[in-house]
Every structure is written in C-alpha cells, then in structure tokens.
Amino acid sequence: MKDIPLIVTEQKALKVSILANLVMAFSGWITYYLSGSEALLLDGNLSFILFLSSIVALRLTRVKAQVSDDFPFGKFAGESMYTLFKGIMILGVLLSSITTNVGKIIGYAEGEPTPQLIIGPIMIYTLAMVVICLGLAVYYRNENRKVQYNSMLLEAETKSSLVDGVLSAAIGVALIAIEFVDINGPAGFLHYIGDAIVVVILGVVMLPQPTDLIRCAFHELMGGSLKDEDEQKEIDTTIRGLLSDRDIQCEELLAMKVGSSYLIIVCFTAEVFKYKSDDLVEVRKEILSSLCKTRSFVDLELVLD
CATH class of the missing domain: 3.30.70.1350 (Cation efflux protein, cytoplasmic domain)
Incomplete structure (x- = not known):
C-alpha cells in the first residue's frame, strides 16, 4: 500500500498516543495506591483503555485501505466500529465509576469506615497529567487539521484525550482544595468522600462525549448520509x-x-x-x-x- 498522507499522519499520532497513555495509566494506578483516591483509579483505568484502543487503531490504519476479494472496497467500516466500541468502553468506565462512588458515598452516610485521603501525591500527578492530556488533545487536533479533519480515528483520540485531561484537572483541583478544608468542620466529610463526589459529578458531565462518539459511529455503520x-x-x-x-x-x-x-x-x-x-x-x-x-x-x- 502506498504512503497516503492521511495514513502516515494517523500512524505517527497513534504511536505517540500508545506511549503517552501507557505512562498515564501507570501513573494513575501508582498515585491511587499512594493516595487511596478512587478518582485517580478511574483516571488510570481510562488511560489504559485509551492505550489499548490506540493499539487497535494503529492496526486499523495499516489495513483499512487494503483491497481484496473479500473486501473490494477496503476495511473502512473498521474505523467506525473502532469509534463505536471506544465510545462504549469509555461510557462503561464512566457509568461503572459513577455507580461505584455513589455506593461509597451511601456507605459513608450509613457509617461504614472510610479511609482518609492522602492529598500529597495528587498535586504532582495532576500537573503532569493535565499537561500530557491536553497537550495530546491539541496535538491530535493539529494532526487532523493537516488532513482536513478527515480522520475519524484522530477525532476520537482528540475527544478521549480531552475527556481524560479535563477529568484529571478537575479531580486534581477538587482534591487539592480539600486539603484546605478543616477536617473537624462541617465540610470535614470531604476528606473521606470528596473524591467520590468529584467522580460522580464529572462522570455525569462527561457522559455526552462518549455518547456523541457512539451516535456518530452508529450513524455511519447504518449507511446514513453525511452529517456535517x-x-x-x-x-x-x-x-x-x-x-x-x-x-x-x-x-x-x-x-x-x-x-x-x-x-x-x-x-x-x-x-x-x-x-x-x-x-x-x-x-x-x-x-x-x-x-x-x-x-x-x-x-x-x-x-x-
């Protein structure tokens, strides 16, 4: 297959995505272990999903334009299927996190023992993750602009990195702010379930992002007319x-x-x-x-x- 600018651009961007998301996944898990914050576990899991999906996307760029007797028009539907399943995975992580942390809040309200959050490691993690995620989102968008925004793969990467970046930023800011709350005051409960409250709020706010990916991919797979x-x-x-x-x-x-x-x-x-x-x-x-x-x-x- 010849080197088509679109495919070359996608492959270069996705290789960056694989490395960056793997680093962010391990960073989230390590910081979760050190701080006990369920919010950072969500962040790490989301990054790992993006890491796995980027590997699949890289494979798609190598085969989508290949024509054969079985696929006389190429395998471009794989891009839409990839976007569909990526949206479903992100949606699943968000819904799972929402339900898990709602349970944590209810458990605390009913008197279940809940460990206090350790805020220290979160500050370094937040700064690093926000820079990486938002930097990736800008990078993907710029790469997609080079090919006139024709890459559905890069569009999906842009949205997912933006979700991850905003999630990391909001989690970090909220949890760091808890450090300044008097644990013996009326808002002292935030030292125990502040991260759970943040996850629930952000999970609900972020639901439209994967939902939009699913809707657009499903429209294409069903043979719908051009939506733009x-x-x-x-x-x-x-x-x-x-x-x-x-x-x-x-x-x-x-x-x-x-x-x-x-x-x-x-x-x-x-x-x-x-x-x-x-x-x-x-x-x-x-x-x-x-x-x-x-x-x-x-x-x-x-x-x-």
Whole structure:
C-alpha cells in the first residue's frame, strides 16, 4: 500500500498516543495506591483503555485501505466500529465509576469506615497529567487539521484525550482544595468522600462525549448520509458546479461517509447518459480530482435514476 498522507499522519499520532497513555495509566494506578483516591483509579483505568484502543487503531490504519476479494472496497467500516466500541468502553468506565462512588458515598452516610485521603501525591500527578492530556488533545487536533479533519480515528483520540485531561484537572483541583478544608468542620466529610463526589459529578458531565462518539459511529455503520452540513454543502456545490460547466444537470446527489472513506452517488436521467456519455467520463475525473484535494479516499458513482 502506498504512503497516503492521511495514513502516515494517523500512524505517527497513534504511536505517540500508545506511549503517552501507557505512562498515564501507570501513573494513575501508582498515585491511587499512594493516595487511596478512587478518582485517580478511574483516571488510570481510562488511560489504559485509551492505550489499548490506540493499539487497535494503529492496526486499523495499516489495513483499512487494503483491497481484496473479500473486501473490494477496503476495511473502512473498521474505523467506525473502532469509534463505536471506544465510545462504549469509555461510557462503561464512566457509568461503572459513577455507580461505584455513589455506593461509597451511601456507605459513608450509613457509617461504614472510610479511609482518609492522602492529598500529597495528587498535586504532582495532576500537573503532569493535565499537561500530557491536553497537550495530546491539541496535538491530535493539529494532526487532523493537516488532513482536513478527515480522520475519524484522530477525532476520537482528540475527544478521549480531552475527556481524560479535563477529568484529571478537575479531580486534581477538587482534591487539592480539600486539603484546605478543616477536617473537624462541617465540610470535614470531604476528606473521606470528596473524591467520590468529584467522580460522580464529572462522570455525569462527561457522559455526552462518549455518547456523541457512539451516535456518530452508529450513524455511519447504518449507511446514513453525511452529517456535517458544511461539508455536504461543499461537496454539493463542487459537483454541481463542474456539471454545470458542461451543461449537465443531475437528478439527485447523495454523500455518505464510513470512517475516512466517502461514497458519493450522482443520479442522472437516461437522456444524460445517452447524449452526454463522453462528457460524463471527463467530468467524473474532474470531480474526483477536486474532491481528493481534501480527502484521501473517495468513491464516485454515476448512476441512472
């Protein structure tokens, strides 16, 4: 397979993701062991999921464009499936953490013994994780911008790193703030369940992120039309403009996207095929040339309506 800019960019970014998320996972687990904070266990688990999913994503970049007898149009649906399952995994971690920490809060309220949090190690962890996570989110977004935001894999990495970064920042700020709360005062309970309260609140706030990934991936796998209205308009304008230059009118134009692969269907009447067949051959080349300036994989079909 030739070195396509999109694939090269994805592979470079995902290799960075694998290393960074593995470091963050172990950092979260170690800090959880030192501090006893369930919030940091959540953070470490989320980073480990991102580490595993990045390995899968790297493999996908190497095979998605390979055409075979079994997969004549490539394996681009794997990108959407990857995004779908990644969203489900992140959603599962968030829901599991919410329910676990709600149980911790209820247990404390009922008088169950709850160990006091050790805040010290959290300060160093928070600063390091926020810098790494938000730095990764910016890096992925910049890499995706280089390929005109056509990489669904990098879009998923950007959102998941943003979730992880915001989660780390909020957890750190909240837990460090607990250090200044009088343990014998009315808010002294925060020294015992402050992290659980933070996890529940942040878990609920972060639920829309994986939900959005799941919704978009499911839409693509079901063969839905292109959801980006601006991109749909740009494709429509480009195609109709080139057809108009040759005095050709189309009956209908459909655009769909699966992963980083676009399928565009342009419908014509029988008369157009009869009298403009030579022009259609040439204009198809022009349309593909124009669309591929900002997209790596485009399949254009001219059909009889």
